[in-house]
Amino acid sequence: MTIDANGHDPEYQDDDRGGASDEHSARLGTYVLGFALAVLLTIASFWVAKTDLIYGPGIPVALATLAVAQMGIHLVFFLHLTTAPDNTNNVLALAFGLLIVGLVVFGSVWIMAHLNHNLMPMQQLMQMQR
């Protein structure tokens, strides 16, 4: 039994039916736009990594920003994440995932920084006190 056997998943059936041809071209258009944006962001990251135009220590921040933007492009154009009502589950799943990843990453970094500080080898500690 597939999901649509229960008549519960309208999105799923939409995918199967396909629809009119202008719908197809509209969909193709968003894919092309997404692809163009993704390529642009990729090129931008390579450019940022080597450029002198940005303040040197700011480059990692710029790369991180571009990476987050890249994720957004993928989510919207390729995974079709929208704010439509039939997409609530996906948005909630993304929010849950972001929350958990945030908790684990932030928590780990915080904990490990503390452990590194408190469990410093004696020699290093002595050097710091000098």
Add this chain to the structure above:
Amino acid sequence: MLGKLTWDAIPFDQPIPLISGAVVILAALGVLVWVIAKGWLPYLWKEWITSVDHKHIGIMYVLLGLLMLVRGFIDAIMMRAQQALAFHAQGYLPPEHYDQVFSAHGTIMVLFAAMPLVIGIMNFVVPLQLGVRDVAFPTLNSVSFWLTATGALLVNMSLIVGEFARTGWLPYPPLSELRYSPGVGVDYYLWAVQISGVGTLLTGINFVTTILKMRAPGMTYFRMPMFCWTALASCLLILAAFPVLTATLAMLTLDRYLGFHFFTNEAGGNAMMFMNLIWAWGHPEVYILVLPAFGIYSEVISTFSGKPLFGYRSMVAATLFICIVSFCVWLHHFFTMGAGGDVNAVFGIATSIIAVGTGVKMYNWLFTMYGGRIRFTTPMLWSLGFMTTFITGGMTGVLLAVPPADFLLHNSMFLVAHFHHVIVGGVVFAVLAGITYWWPKAFGYRLEEFWGKAAFWFALAGFYVTFVPLYVVGILGMTRRLQHYDVAEWRPWLMISAAGILVLIAGAICQMVQLSVSFLRRNELRDTTGDPWDGRSLEWATASPPPVFNFAVLPQVQDAEAFWDVKRRAREMHGSGSEPHYEALEMPRNSPTGFVCAFFATIIGFALVWHIWWLMIVGLVGAYATFVVFAWRDVPEYVIPAEEVARLDRANRIARQEAPYGASAI
């Protein structure tokens, strides 16, 4: 040719594993021969091994869990006996064997007993409660089960071929690194847990999809039974936490197999990162187990109090609160390992806060019972035993959540007593309550009450006699995992604890007697109506055992207590429900994919443990070929004709006319 595998792997010089292994192999062979001689093999293959029916998969999960529960319990008996004997002496278990016993006990009890039992009950109950015909991905469900069984098989194989880990149930580096654990024990652990972890993750995906996407018409989120809510929260935690476990163990595997340095002492490795990551999985894991347990208690208490669950929405909120906050507390497992005061304070407070969610649930159960007409059946006794046990166990947990107190009690027997207090009282009691409660639904006859109650009272008494003394020795300074000791004050308490395990053994025997007696008297205990307990949710609206399609016509849900609502309306209408219109149904075909995949997964795991590379490649190719064959299948479903559906459902409707609770309308 055979990698590290030689005749030295078989412990010919150690009588205990050799004899017990031989007994297990002989018993397994005996069962196999019996099955073949009786001609049951085709039936087993068609109806169980290749089944993609969630009910059959659920029952097989529970069976696996019960077998592993017995194996883990035998380990527990060995440890209690060892500590009773090993005062100023070596006891009967040499240290390297004792270390394997406690490692195997923890691994088996959490990952191969508790998890299959909880997931098995979820498998059986959730689709029935949601009023649907199967889970979202039936064949994937079968794959999940068989991969879990593969993990259990690998752990038990280590008893005879090679050794198991001596590191404890979480293989902390640097002890678990190649330099300090050169044997195959940790490798057995890694591959068994990795393979079964894949199965668990697939279960999580399957059930989140099922609960979010497949519910009976009219069943909104706030009309779902509480057990479905807790199953959803538990599966969300599986999705979030199990990848962390897989990644952490994969890093340890790279250290051991390919000379990486994630967690080693040298070359920039950091063992503390392992503690951090493994507990980022480990703490949610205990809620993965205990949330569905809370769901089982909610169903049992509501049914046997004859009242709707008190504070349904607050129960949902408490469940989801626990689901999120369980990811904010993991550091409390290593308060003493060097984090500063502010980190410890934050995680200590978060740990105390998570108890609030459980407190809300406790009051909800109390108010559900308040004013109700309580029937003290076996499942209800387990639930009441849980409430008292879990409250005291939870309070020792809140004590351990206070970092200064934890510095005194960390890794002591007090901790051991605490987590057994909550896991036995929370999860094991729930599973036994759930099995007794849903047994008539699964097999069509009720379980015998006398032996069930005897099992409950022995288990409750035995539990306290075994574990309360461990709190005392913990406060007296005894650390966990001691193979022998020479402190005279501990001795009497450990003797009491060993006596307690005898009471627990009596409880386990009563439980087995209950199952056998009930089977022999099944005709007297027959449940013909499908509703033996005057139930309130949809699983009681179909026959016991349910037909393969669960519901001839998908029920229309109009209330939070779907089946209770139907019965109430039926009474008003004097039971004059008209026969529905039957249609032909499509059901998924059985598939050996899961079993074959697991066969190759076993080969892959075994080959990796012993470094037999050609065999690993054979296993990988086989598993991939199985996947390809499955992906190219032409006919995924078969049709049950409308007359067959009507025939099965009419028999059920006639039986229901005589139902004592007026359930004939459906």
